[in-house]
Amino acid sequence: SVTAVVSAIKDILNGASGYNATKVDTVTVNSTTITIDYATPETPIGTITIGGRTGAAVVAAITTVQNGANRLPPLLRWPMAGIDTSQTGSASGSTLTNNNTVQSGDGDGVFAPAGIGGSCSKFSAANSESYTLADNDDIRMGDIAFTLYGWVRLGAGGPNDYQAIAGKFNYPGSREYAIVRNRVTNRFDFSVNASDTVVANNFGAPSDGVWYFIACRHDPVANTISIRVNKTTTDSLSHSTGVLAGTADLQFGGFVTNGLYFFDGYLSKWRIEKAVLSDAELDAIYDDEVA
DSSP: HHHHHHHHHHHHHHHHHHHHTTEEEEEEEEEEEEEEEEEEEEEOOOOOOOOTTTTHHHHHOOOTTTEEEEEOOOOOEEOOSSSSSEESSSTTTOEEEEESSSGGGGGGOOOOOOOTSOOOEEEOOOTTEEEOOOOOOOTTOOOSSSEEEEEEEEOSSSSSSSSEEEEOOOOOSSSEEEEETTTTEEEEEETTTTEEEEEEETTOOOTTEEEEEEEEEETTTTTTTEEETTTTTOEEOOOOSOOOOOOOOOSSSSSSGGBBBBOOEEEEEEEESSSOHHHHHHHHHHHHHHH
């Protein structure tokens, strides 16, 4: 719980060398934001685990000055900045495998959103191109809070009515979570467990050749799944059975394990957080990266 996290942080900081109970005034945890207020400026030390990060990485993330606030970085993030034999992730063991040579958008004159800058990755459905990462604890969910979010720009088509943007899905086996471009309804969908799907109806129909910021969340407290596109009203759906903690690969651009739903278009800067980011937090990210 938030109360337990706050208590643990206070205990660690106040119990560390050079600290005492009068120096750390308050610790506030809100989703992925940690604010630490000091009687005098200090540098936190200790070992804690928040949102899947442990030890030094957490300590560095919450290092602040008096009354300062630092937002924890996403648990996993991939820039998808152009062509490479692989896409290096932000954590050890998170490098994506490039299948059938995902290309850079540069050749088409397509670049990442202005606030991100640089190259993006181009996927061809006809060539069955994708990025994959083998199952591991960081990308396996279960009945926990998480947010999967990033940028997508749709291509002209491709052979599939349903095109996988991102997800952990292996039909008919380990169907866990997936963001899909549904070309039948012309909507973005977010599905979990192959049983519940929330549709981005509030946003409506996307167009080819435009960058969209998509964020999908599972909230185990509110028992909902949701999808939000850009800064439009969130679509949510009641869902109380959690998310399958299965063994499928994490995949961007298609479900390679069963050769289905390959995507035609471009992706940039995708992230996973084991927390439910608020609408306000997502709007702040969008405003920063779309600029």
